[in-house]
Amino acid sequence: xxxxxxxxxxxxxxxxxxxxxxxxxxxxxxxxxxxxxxxxxxxxxxxxxxxxxxxxxxxxxxxxxxxxxxxxxxxxxxxxxxxxxxxxxxxxxxxxxxxxxxxxxxxxxxxxxxxxxxxxxxxxxxxxxxxxxxxxxxxxxxxxxxxxxxxxxxxxxxxxxxxxxxxxxxxxxxxxxxxxxxxxxxxxxxxxxxxxxxxxxxxxxxxxxxxxxxxxxxxxxxxxxxxxxxxxxxxxxxxxxxxxxxxxxxxxxxxxxxxxxxxxxxxxxxxxxxxxxxxxxxxxxxxxxxxxxxxxxxxxxxxxxxxxxxxxxxxxxxxxxxxxxxxxxxxxxxxxxxxxxxxxxx
Amino acid sequence: xxxxxxxxxxxxxxxxxxxxxxxxxxxxxxxxxxxxxxxxxxxxxxxxxxxxxxxxxxxxxxxxxxxxxxxxxxxx
Numbered sequence: 001x002x003x004x005x006x007x008x009x010x011x012x013x014x015x016x017x018x019x020x021x022x023x024x025x026x027x028x029x030x031x032x033x034x035x036x037x038x039x040x041x042x043x044x045x046x047x048x049x050x051x052x053x054x055x056x057x058x059x060x061x062x063x064x065x066x067x068x069x070x071x072x073x074x075x076x077x078x079x080x081x082x083x084x085x086x087x088x089x090x091x092x093x094x095x096x097x098x099x100x101x102x103x104x105x106x107x108x109x110x111x112x113x114x115x116x117x118x119x120x121x122x123x124x125x126x127x128x129x130x131x132x133x134x135x136x137x138x139x140x141x142x143x144x145x146x147x148x149x150x151x152x153x154x155x156x157x158x159x160x161x162x163x164x165x166x167x168x169x170x171x172x173x174x175x176x177x178x179x180x181x182x183x184x185x186x187x188x189x190x191x192x193x194x195x196x197x198x199x200x201x202x203x204x205x206x207x208x209x210x211x212x213x214x215x216x217x218x219x220x221x222x223x224x225x226x227x228x229x230x231x232x233x234x235x236x237x238x239x240x241x242x243x244x245x246x247x248x249x250x251x252x253x254x255x256x257x258x259x260x261x262x263x264x265x266x267x268x269x270x271x272x273x274x275x276x277x278x279x280x281x282x283x284x285x286x287x288x289x290x291x292x293x294x295x296x297x298x299x300x301x302x303x304x305x306x307x308x309x310x311x312x313x314x315x316x317x318x319x320x321x322x323x324x325x326x327x328x329x330x331x332x333x334x335x336x337x338x339x340x341x342x343x344x345x346x
Numbered sequence: 347x348x349x350x351x352x353x354x355x356x357x358x359x360x361x362x363x364x365x366x367x368x369x370x371x372x373x374x375x376x377x378x379x380x381x382x383x384x385x386x387x388x389x390x391x392x393x394x395x396x397x398x399x400x401x402x403x404x405x406x407x408x409x410x411x412x413x414x415x416x417x418x419x420x421x422x
Contacts, residue, residue: 033381033382033383034381034382034383038361038381038383039383042383042386042387043383214382226402227382227385227386227402228382228385228386228389228400228401228402228405229401229402231386231389231390232389232399232400232401232402235389235390235393235399236393236399267386267387267390271390271393271394
């Protein structure tokens with residue numbers, strides 16, 4: 001576990017793009033394991049946005065165009081893009097390279113992909129802010145999105161599609177400080193996994209043969225989840241990480257305006273909230289409308305739940321992403337004079 | 347930690363299953379109402395009531411409620 005601090009970089013804005021198409025859980029849950037009302041009660045997910053028409057980068061691209069417009073940033077002023085996703089456009093090349101051209105950015109552009117899931121926004125923020133703080137770059141965009149077209153699985157009810165953008169700016173001011181606690185436990189690498197299609201198990205015809213996994217029929221190019229293991233990990237590691245960061249800052253939950261948690265499910269998130277002793281009004285939720293959107297869930301929650309509440313006043317946050325890897329990241333940051341774009345619906 | 351209380355706490359995770367059906371030798375995974383969601387509720391309840399985090403392997407290893415009780419007790 002590592003505690004890190006970065007000074008001199010601020011978050012200037014947030015935006016998010018989602019498909020227009022809404023899929024209601026009452027209409028779509030078809031499981032022999034549980035019924036729709038039980039699913040909604042326990043997970044908190046009432047509907048998600050999904051579509052066959054967009055990749056994660058398409059959703060990020062639309063959100064980026066909107067945010068650049070709202071910030072009044074010229075495209076040439078963006079010197080770096082960091083694309084966090086586990087559903088890139090291609091296995092190669094990196095999607096960030098394609099986005100440089102599609103976004104119309106200068107060729108003098110630092111572009112990289114980061115392959116992380118639910119913890120990815122915090123890791124991406126750390127990576128982008130580190131580059132800004134240490135390398136003389138002035139402005140960068142952190143793009144984070146998930147659209148699971150490649151591992152499509154009709155009965156996988158938790159996940160929704162979203163693409164988000166976080167605009168970062170070098171200020172050089174000590175007061176613009178972010179603190180991070182980041183951790184990894186690779187022993188749980190198979191708690192959330194797509195077994196085939198990478199180099200360890202290259203895709204073959206057999207990769208598409210259906211097999212029974214925990215009572216569900218699926219093939220080896222689809223994501224499989226050991227729900228109980230992810231649940232145990234989340235309710236034990238996440239509160240510890242958040243408490244560790246609060247202790248590092250010499251603060252308690254009441255000292256922060258918001259705790260923006262990865263939108264896993266209501267049971268997990270409410271247990272975390274109680275363990276860190278945060279009040280319900282400090283912990284916004286977007287999962288009822290958008291489901292679990294992996295690395296997009298923290299910025300998507302800020303865009304859809306905090307717009308109109310935080311832009312014009314100094315606001316303090318702790319955000320925590322946790323999941324596939326297993327990987328987790330907690331960050332403490334502040335915003336002021338923040339731009340939050342209207343949700344972009346495609 | 348008492349087995350009687352543990353059984354009551356487990357029974358509380360079910361909506362449609364009568365508490366009288368839930369005993370120490372009940373093979374809980376064979377109850378009609380058992381689901382992957384109730385499994386998560388059980389992990390959550392054990393975490394809240396006993397401050398023990400059950401892992402997936404613990405849940406898979408236990409057949410009866412008493413076996414689960416012994417696993418929790420072993421982690422106290």
